[in-house]
Amino acid sequence: MLWKGRRQSSNIEDRRGRSGMPGGRLGGGGPIRLPIGRGAGGGGLSGIIILVVIFFALRACGIDPMQILEGGSGAGSQQISFDRSEGSSQVSDEEAQFVSVVLAETEDVWNGIFQSQGQNYTEPRLVLFTNQIQSACGYASSASGPFYCPGDSRVYIDLGFFRELAQRFAASGDFAQAYVIAHEVGHHVQNLIGVLPEFNRQRQRMSQLEANQMSTRVELQADCFAGIWAHFTAQKGLLEDGDIEEALNAAHQIGDDTLQKRTQGYVVPESFNHGTSEQRMTWFANGLRNGRLEDCDTFNNPV
Template structure:
């Protein structure tokens, strides 16, 4: 990816000097477990209470255009919904960081900036403002509004503070242990987590978090897959517009598709335990993750990322 000399995001907090040691073992990006508290279940169990995901997004846009805050309505606090952003430029000279990790911090800051530009453009096309997330860089462990998390959790998004949390050591593990190397594989990680932010600010995550309380574990896993696959598709939308800017290099798309393949539930389970348990899948198989990323990449359209009302 051609990222040098491009704008870096101002929405980055560098907390790496607060920790120490290696990045730990990744659990697969997007695998935020209890930190993210993803809304999960399945569309059949939700019955008439689950509208099409595109209808939800359209409703969000309509309410916003009328001056109504749908996030505040969902959380029971109409007065809330103000932007939660800590603007702090990445500390590239902080203690406990190496030149390589400093360059990686610059890289993810550029990727975050590119996602800001992409989603800002998409929202503005609907007459809306895009509420930018922050990214927190940490080492070993971190405390967020969603609770305490170790690096072993992998990158995650916290709806409570609208921040993406990332231990840069994850990328080394992603390459060495999972065979998913390359800068665009890393960019895919960031874009996937930002995809969860888009789900959050459009009201998708709050709605499903509410529904999750009435679901069995099996139903929860099934809906979690749809949530994660939509975030993959949203990452593909970002890649679509990044390609239009001429920023992709030969092999970039293949790097992202390989990363999607390597962190599929079936592939991870085969690698770690030697067999798969399909009913425990909550992020999608390797084929599903490749397919939905590729779908967003091809079309660049939100309407093509409706994982909730189409077979996955």
């Protein structure tokens, strides 16, 4: 990915080197994590379907979101980009700078998409931490992997995970790392449009199997949103040869079935809560193909 010299986000909080942060549980549901041996719960189907329908409610007002996104000239023809020069992070090391640039690129894409629909995009903050952290969703250690906390609208990452991604999960490359960030930002988008609040409200009333099935739909939609970001990033000319393959490989390597085969030698489909490798790759590709929000409806389509 051609990222050097690009705008860095001002929404970075560098808490590395600290032994945890004050703050209790503020509500808003538990953290939404990448699967590295443990996963999130599920949610309710009917309520989430309604929220996804609302997200596309501009159609009912006679406005076609697809024409806005496409500029009326075919799928993916318009680049959604609002490059901004103001604001920069205070991080100085290259790895953190990369994360800051990727976050800035997600800001540009999602600000553009939301603005094209007459809505405001509230940008998330991204917290860099080492070993352990206290968020509004409770205490977490770096062993849990990157996560999004809907309670404080923050993405949390220990940068050591990227080395683990390459060494333990065989998913190396800067765009594999960018995919991880874009996936967690995808959960923030879900939080803004109401998917995550409904997910957290209803999952406590579901059986574990039902909760896992709904969690899978939530996670696959976040993968699709990451694909939308990759679509518009490609339109900017920032991708290099092999970048998309890196992201697809990362999606494959953290599929539930692949992880279970690696860690325990067999799979238990009933326990899947993020999606199989094939599903994760497919939904990322759905978002990547045309950059269309409607291609990310995991609640009304088979997954």
